[in-house]
Amino acid sequence: MNESRLKALITGTDDLSGASLASRIFLNRLRIEVRHKPASLPDKLAELAAFMAKNPFAAEDFARL
Amino acid sequence: MQNELLTPAQTAARIATGAVLSIAGPDALLATLPKGNWIGGTTIYMLTEDGGAEVEDRLFCSTLDSATTASIRHLAPDDLPALAGGQIPGGITLMMIPAFSQAHSRFALDGTGYPGLFDQPLMGWITGVPLGQIGRTAPAIYDGRTGQRHTEGAVVLHVGLPEGRRPALDIVNIFAPRDDLTLTFPETGFSAREVTVDGTTRPLASLLAERGIDTRLPLIANYAGAAINVSFESVDPATGDVSFYAPVIAGVEYRPARAMPDYAAAFAERLGQGGAGTLSCNCILNYLHGAMAGQRTGRFTGPVTFGEIAYILLNQTLVTLDLAA
Numbered sequence: 421m422n423e424s425r426l427k428a429l430i431t432g433t434d435d436l437s438g439a440s441l442a443s444r445i446f447l448n449r450l451r452i453e454v455r456h457k458p459a460s461l462p463d464k465l466a467e468l469a470a471f472m473a474k475n476p477f478a479a480e481d482f483a484r485l
Numbered sequence: 486m487q488n489e490l491l492t493p494a495q496t497a498a499r500i501a502t503g504a505v506l507s508i509a510g511p512d513a514l515l516a517t518l519p520k521g522n523w524i525g526g527t528t529i530y531m532l533t534e535d536g537g538a539e540v541e542d543r544l545f546c547s548t549l550d551s552a553t554t555a556s557i558r559h560l561a562p563d564d565l566p567a568l569a570g571g572q573i574p575g576g577i578t579l580m581m582i583p584a585f586s587q588a589h590s591r592f593a594l595d596g597t598g599y600p601g602l603f604d605q606p607l608m609g610w611i612t613g614v615p616l617g618q619i620g621r622t623a624p625a626i627y628d629g630r631t632g633q634r635h636t637e638g639a640v641v642l643h644v645g646l647p648e649g650r651r652p653a654l655d656i657v658n659i660f661a662p663r664d665d666l667t668l669t670f671p672e673t674g675f676s677a678r679e680v681t682v683d684g685t686t687r688p689l690a691s692l693l694a695e696r697g698i699d700t701r702l703p704l705i706a707n708y709a710g711a712a713i714n715v716s717f718e719s720v721d722p723a724t725g726d727v728s729f730y731a732p733v734i735a736g737v738e739y740r741p742a743r744a745m746p747d748y749a750a751a752f753a754e755r756l757g758q759g760g761a762g763t764l765s766c767n768c769i770l771n772y773l774h775g776a777m778a779g780q781r782t783g784r785f786t787g788p789v790t791f792g793e794i795a796y797i798l799l800n801q802t803l804v805t806l807d808l809a810a
Contacts, residue, residue: 435710441655442603445796448708449597455736475604477651 421472421482426465429482430454439481446471446478486762486808487548488786490533493517496544500629505552505644507579507764508627509788510544512614515627516634518544522555523629524640526581526612530789532767537749537777537789539615545788547764551808554645557630561638562587569601573645577652577806579764580609582639583624584791590675592639593732593798603796606654608806609639610766611792616773624791646808656795657785657803658712659751659771662705662740666696673735675718676728690725696741701774703801704729704739715739716770716800730770730791731798748775752782752803760784764806766793771801 430451436444450464472479491499493514500506500521508515508525515525531540549555558571565588572578582588589611596602612624623636646652668689669681680689693700703714718728733739745751748771765787771777772789785805793799 435707437710439710441711441795442606444709444711445597445713446603448711451709452734452736471603478603 423465426468427461429485430461430464430468434485436481436485438484440477443478443481486550486764488762488764489546489548490531490540490543491546492543496546499546499548505549505555505642506629507547507549507642508544511541512622512625514542514544515625518627518629518632520632521629522557524557524579524581524642525627525629526610526640526788527625528613528788528790529615530613530769530772532777532782532786532789534781534784534786536779536781537772538779545786547787549644549808551646551650552644553647556643557628558641558643559628559633559635559638560588560641562591565592565639566595566599568599568607568639568641569604571641571643572601572605573643575605575648575650576643576645577606577608577808579642579644580607580639580794581626582609582611582794583626583636584611584613585624586637588638589792593675594673596797606652606806607794607796608654608764608804609794610788610790610804611794611798613769613791650808653807654795655805656711656799657752657755657805658705658714659748659755660703660705660712660714660742660745660801662712663743664740666741668704668739668741669737670733670735670739673732675732676726677733678725678727688725689727690720690722693720693727694722698741699744701770702742702745704733705742706734706737706739713797714742714799714801716768730800745775749777749780749782752785756783756785758784760786760805762809764808765803766790767803768793768801771803
């Protein structure tokens with residue numbers, strides 16, 4: 421998944437219908453952190469990419485969107 | 486997995502087989518159990534196949550018969566960030582934390598940032614006491630490996646599963662948000678005095694009274710499609726302090742829940758006929774406000790708790806973990 425798609429996930433408000441509970445709560449945490457501190461976006465993009473790389477279920481969740 | 490209400494003697498016999506167990510029950514009964522592969526937490530409130538009940542003579546035992554391996558740890562509050570360090574790849578983690586403990590609040594406030602927390606299902610619950618004992622008796626947890634009772638920290642059971650299993654952790658929230666009021670809080674915490682509504686910050690306690698918000702019902706936040714509840718603990722009209730059973734998060738939008746006329750029927754409708762062999766727990770507030778004593782809620786049985794854990798601390802929510810998925 422490219423960076424612009426990851427960025428849209430974190431800065432957006434879309435629901436992740438059908439995604440695992442883990443992916444929904446994890447993404448929500450990143451969204452809150454970026455909302456409170458916009459400068460943290462690059463770090464959160466890296467965190468989301470690492471989460472997907474480590475966890476196939478998360479990669480599947482986000483790929484379906 | 487088997488969920489059973491067992492006598493202490495039956496439970497001890499099960500432990501003696503080497504089975505891996507998650508046990509809920511009265512403190513006095515947990516204290517009698519032999520060492521083994523189990524963790525335990527205190528509650529006398531249970532959802533059984535016959536309905537909600539106060540059970541003082543038996544223990545609710547979930548036998549994890551698909552476990553291929555298990556390890557048990559007691560973590561002090563300072564060690565909670567290392568929670569995921571004991572994960573067994575492909576497995577699950579179960580956790581119990583005593584209500585009103587430091588670990589309870591630290592996990593609730595900081596847990597989502599713990600490394601690796603979301604890498605595998607983390608299910609658990611906050612242990613309690615009989616309601617008449619709140620403030621007089623401390624909720625407890627047990628590390629079955631040592632037999633040690635704790636009133637602080639967390640007991641954690643890391644479980645390995647057969648290859649190819651995909652255990653499914655989910656929540657059932659019977660509440661729906663009202664669409665006429667959105668609240669945001671300026672600070673994260675278990676209590677608040679002020680709230681922002683339509684861009685105006687004002688005293689929360691007076692808003693609750695003015696808008697007729699029923700504080701037996703939770704506030705609901707939308708976590709990317711997951712409805713996450715925060716329940717009211719108390720409102721002090723004199724000081725304006727409003728306290729919660731889980732933290733409200735600064736900047737997150739919360740909506741009060743719509744009225745719920747029949748909790749047990751709502752759960753039964755949402756749960757259908759599934760649930761046998763599923764690990765689950767439900768909230769003491771649902772049990773009380775929903776008058777669930779004696780009411781059946783389908784086949785999802787388990788402890789009634791002072792807070793539920795599905796990766797994060799939850800309120801007024803049923804948590805389910807299906808190991809057969």
